[in-house]
Amino acid sequence: MRFSKSLIALALSTSLTACGGSDSSEPTGSNPPATGGGGDSGSSVYSEGVITGFGSVYVNGQRYRSGNANIAVGNNPAAEEADLKVGMVVSVAASSAGDGEDPEASDIRYEEHLQGAVTFIDTEQETLDVLGQQVVFNDLTEFDGTELSTLAVGDIVEVSGYINDDGDFYATRIELETDADEFNIKGTISSLDTDAQTFAINALTINYSGAEFDDMSADDLADGLYVKVEGENFDEETTTLTATTIENKEQNLDDIDDVDEIKIAGIVSDYNEAEGVFTVNRYTFNVNDETEFEDGPASRLANGVRVKVEAEVENEQLFAEEIEFIAKDARQKTEGQVESVDTDNQTFVINGITFTVEDDTTYLDTSGQGARQFNFADIAVNDWLKVLSVIDDNGDTVAVKVKRSDEDDRDGEVKGVASGVTVDGMTVAGVSIVFNEETEFEGDDDNNDGNLSVDEFVALFDGEEEIEVEVKGNYDGDILIAQEVEIETDDDDDGDDDQGDKTGKAEFEGAVESIDGETLVVNGIELRFDDSSELEVDDQEVSVADFIAAIEVGTVIEIEGVWREQSYVQVLEAEVE
The missing domain is CATH 2.40.50 (OB fold (Dihydrolipoamide Acetyltransferase, E2P))
Known part of the structure; x- marks a missing residue:
């Protein structure tokens, strides 16, 4: 069974008298204190955003009472609130009595954006490849059932989040799936070939020759159409998914024409300052002189910025009443x-x-x-x-x-501006850091493979400029004994960052695509070795010749190296399990 009507239409068909109901068994405390219903008596609310907490359900910073809500998760239209998790991007239809109570949700729906096998992991650039899609993650991404350090090529993951301004996917949540028997993806059709019965979603080819259609027919397929594709057969060599079901996921403004409050969170794309328009989650918003900005000036609006937009529909267009800037990454x-x-x-x-x-x-x-x-x-x-x-x-x-944990579960990872830097240690994010002879220091200069001596590292702090670092280590009481210290590059939260730059450190895991002498290609990246490369096969140190001999096309390897001439990676360390 599927939702055949839009979530918004379902909400509008729900009697607004439902807003008089209550979750008497749930706390009325806020996250922090609630801002109230935010509308006139009997107003309707539609919101899309990430779940940030429970008791009832918090979305886009607003608490929605969920005791009487219809909840759908994936293809299960009869899910429970317990099936919802922090980091999921959901749609909420609700009503507000305008009496200071939080809005009451009538419908909450979650659909993953992407589910499939991981084919490439780039820990330095903070990206994954899944079903031919590049998935961007960061410290704010919630990992469930796995961690970045344990995630492996071949694992099946479910991903929720937003499309970013580059057309890639920013993950708010990545969950390991241990019993998945189906792949799925939401995206925009391109390269439609009606003769071959195929189309593309980014680098993924969809074969729809045997597919069933939902809310559409095969004749409705067209480049630019936004769809959800489900399938059970994925060919990694050709990056082709054989579709079993294709569903029309285009937004319809007619469904929200009568909604009093519209709140959409996501990442800005297609911003045209001259025309005063931008896109978030495939909704196009208009900016005018009455638009209010929160947590930043109007000049901060740009492609790549994460925002929450409150809007209204007028003359079949969405006009932004308020734009709130939201942190895209943690500093x-x-x-x-x-x-x-x-x-x-x-x-x-x-x-x-x-x-x-x-x-x-x-x-x-x-x-x-x-x-x-x-x-x-x-x-x-x-x-x-x-x-x-x-x-x-x-x-x-x-x-x-904010994540509550136990003392034994501390990560031993801190990030922030370093202070009191000496050859013996420093302070970062309020934590005392101690160096020893095993501490490794990494800069952003690929002329020396990014490696620094402790003296070179300390010398960087002679000036007045603040320098951010990330530290990994182990605790001795409240003191963190540093194993790795890395200079953080100053990515611009208000626009493009350095993802994809072929400079500096390289660290990734992927399958070998080709072998030419002592040169390998992984995910389109050329790898070169020399006598200084430290190589392991099954935890045993080996020579370059023995390492190459142990590899065949399809072998998964882990690589640490540096980019050279923006064209290939000089391998410093490599491992095959």
């Missing part, structure tokens, strides 16, 4: 024990740093307490937290993601 990462909590100012202190929370802060409890309904009100002194944060325009440290 600081720390972990530690809560020293104090200020409920009046909605702040808490860890490692001497005062963190403030906002409506969009994400909360998750992975500790032994395992509380599903966890938010600011549940944070207590002595809790162990992992916090991702940004610095706002007022200089405040804003927590964008």
Whole structure:
């Protein structure tokens, strides 16, 4: 069974008197305190965004009472709230009584954007390849059932998130699937060939010769149409998915013409400043003199920026009433024990740093307490937290993601501006870091393979410029003994970053596509070796000749190296399990 009507239409057909219902068994506390229904009596609400917490369901920083909601997850139209998880991008149809109560959701729907096998993992560029799609992730991405360090080529994953301005997919959630028997993808058709009965979604070829169609027919297929494709047979060599079902997923503004409040979160693309239009999640918004901006000036609006847009429909067009800028990445990462909590100012202190929370802060409890309904009100002194944060325009440290854990589950990873740097150590994100003879330092200069001595690293801090670093290590009490220290490049959150640049460090895992003497190709990347390359096969050190002899097309290898001449990777380390 499938939803044959749009979620919005379903909501509008629901009696607005339903907003008088209540979730009396659920806490009325906020995340932080709720902003209220935000509409006139009996107003309707439609929202698309990421789930940031529960008790009921928080989407786009708003709490939606969910006790009476119809919940659909994937192809299951009779799911429960327990099936929803932090990081999922969902659609919510709700109604508000306008009496200060949070809106009551009538329908909540989740559909993964992508499900398939991982074919390439680039840890340096923070990307995955799944079904011919490039998936971008970062510290804010929620991994479930796996971690980046354990994710492997061949694993089946379910991905939720947003299309970014490059047409790639930014993942808000990546979940390992252990019993998946179906692949699926949502995307825009290109290269339609009605004779061959194929079309493309980015680098993926879809064979639709035996497909069934939902809300459309084969005659409706056209370049530019947005569809969902399901299939059970994926040919990795030809990057072809044989479709069993194709469903029309085009947005229809007629469905939201009568909605009072529209809230859409995503990543800006196709921005035309002169015409005052931009796109988020395939919705086109108009900007005018009455548009209000929050957490940044109008000049910050650009392709690649993550936003939340509140809009209204007028003359079959969407006009942005308010645009709120949302952090796309975290500039600081720390972990530690809560020293104090200020409920009046909605702040808490860890490692001497005062963190403030906002409506969009994400909360998750992975500790032994395992509380599903966890938010600011549940944070207590002595809790162990992992916090991702940004610095706002007022200089405040804003927590964008708060995860409660146990002391034994600390990651040993921190990120932020380094201070008090000496040959013995430094402080990062309030954590004391100690160096030893095994600590490795990496810069952004590929002339020396990115490797620095401790003296060269310390010398970088002679000037007044602040330098961000990321540290990985192991704790000795509250002291972090650094194993790796890496200089962070200053990616611009308001536009393009350096993903895809063929410079500096390279670190990835993928299958060998071709072998030519002592040169390999993995995912289109040429790999070259020399006598200094450190190579392992089944945990045994081997020579270049023996390493090449142990490899055939299709063998999965892990690579660390540096880009040379922006055309090939000089291998420093490589491993085959």
